[in-house]
Amino acid sequence: MKVAIAGAGAVGRSIARELIANVHAVTLFERNAAHVDQAAVPEAEWVLADACELSNLERAELQTYDVMIAATGDDKANLVVSLLAKTEFAVNRVVARVNDPRNEWLFGEDWGVDVAVSTPRILASLVEEAVSVGDLVRLMTFRQGQANLVELTLPPNTPLAGKPVRKLALPHDAALVTILRGGRVIVPQSDDPIEGGDELIFIAPAEIEPALKEALELH
Structure with missing residues (x-):
């Protein structure tokens, strides 16, 4: 897979290393020359350019990429990059980093964002997940399909204990x-017991x- 990353700060470089470790081709866009450190991610292609500028993306032939990750520390820049990449x-x-949770409502289809990743939101969700039994906790929203990744911890005395996965009467559009x-x-198989x-x-x-909560007998 061919991936472009806008922003080569600590976050962008970390994402690049993970993707390269999984055998993806990565190009890092960075507008600040002082932040360009090819030795930090030598396997990536580095482009000294502002990813918010259409002409720079044209020269890089962004249309040949499978994924754009807007990972700068500026929400306005991430929205512009996302919109250009998609439209x-x-x-x-298109995956975009949300730095300020107050801006999260902007990161949707109208700005070309398929998946918005808010670190504060994820951390808060993980805290909720650690203390919430019997409640649905939303971990991430996939904007393109208006679907959510949700977690639910069953109580120790759940009436579902021993029931195989195939016996769960889940709503039609829910996937375990x-x-x-x-x-x-x-990875659940039909005969795996709950x-x-x-x-x-x-x-x-x-x-x-x-x-979904009702199907899991959580009232």
């Missing part, structure tokens, strides 16, 4: 993607979250 170059997947059990990550204390990770649209 001018039809980049299939992972079961976290102790130190294990389980246990009390399981952390269930779903993808589901917001409007069916109440029905």
